[in-house]
Amino acid sequence: MNQRIVVKIGSSSLTSEQGGLDRSKIAFYANELLSIIANGHQVVLVTSGAVAAGFTQIGYSTRPKQLHEKQAAAAVGQALLMQAYQEQLNSQGVTAAQILLTRQDFANRKRGHNAWMTIEELIKQGVIPIVNENDTVSVDELKFGDNDTLSALVANLVHANQLVIITDTDGLYTADPRKDPDAKKFEHIETITEEIYGYAGGAGSSVGTGGMRSKLDAAKIAMRGGVKAFVGSVQQDGDLRRAVEGIGAGTYFATKQNGLPVKKQWLGFHSTPLGTIVVDAGAEQALLGKGSSLLPVGVHLVQGDFHAGDVVEVTGIDGKVIGRGIVNYEHDQLMQVAGCTTADVLKKLNVPRIEVIHRDEWVTLR
């Protein structure tokens, strides 16, 4: 079946430890992308490497740590990165497009929608969209930090069938295989539990940033959006095709979820919650198991100063996040009716909707 694939390539796969682009690697990946396109798949590339490609050229001896230096290096390196992809793809008759995004572009629904529509048009025209973070304007606290998260958000945005995260290791192991030769590999993962997170360590090289932890964050976001994911290595001719076909050298993350509409992606991943509603065990079960709306009777505690129409986070008594939704009550109204039956709520308040959060305005994040 022809699929829409988002492929993410990390800095460690494109550059050397000393920095600088490895053009032979860019040529290799360009050919891998072209081969899956030739098989009928649609491709969006999310590529890192701007900082790693630019820092030597700018004159820094090692990868910079200060934000303004990283941004300067990225500004130089992004041009080098695109030039290298363009050369490779153009020589085979394919055009590439540069798309630079920030977190705010996803948080603003109109900007996110515009990015999606642009990518759709490029794909329709046979152009390969090449995405990176817009490092020049991203401030520290709002940065994706690494491109793993960005690639998952892009995969959800364009309703991809699969996210392929290419890195320098052939999947998730029970420990960083660089440090523990006895570590065992996971072939398939259906749920990313705390235990799975416990196995993942940080970056393995001086040019990589997020390590396996950020790849798990990315896989989790993709899975929630109904996009299956692969994390592994693509080093030999045909490896990308094998990764896409389910026989690659890496770990596969399955999903049973359906694709999330863009409005719910915004709610789940890009909105800013203005309060927290802690619910009891019965309500937690109803939200998770039955897909019910949240009623006042299940509300245990209300925190934050929110108004009707704001986004709030919902947690269980244990503090673990269950999901997010748009609340129909002012926070002081909700405090008055927390734990009340519907009949009692109607005696106390005149509310347009009885549900604290309606299921159509709710997204589960477990």
Ligand SMILES: Nc1ncnc2c1ncn2[C@@H]1O[C@H](COP(=O)(O)OP(=O)(O)O)[C@@H](O)[C@H]1O
């Ligand atoms: N449990 C683990 N299994 C596999 N790799 C791990 C694990 N924990 C940490 N790592 C490290 O994560 C690295 C990949 O992440 P990173 O260096 O950020 O690469 P990239 O630049 O491709 O994003 C691997 O090289 C490996 O050293």
Ligand SMILES: N[C@@H](CCC(=O)OP(=O)(O)O)C(=O)O
């Ligand atoms: N936008 C940055 C990405 C930072 C980064 O190193 O990410 P990654 O290699 O994917 O862990 C760049 O292009 O350098």
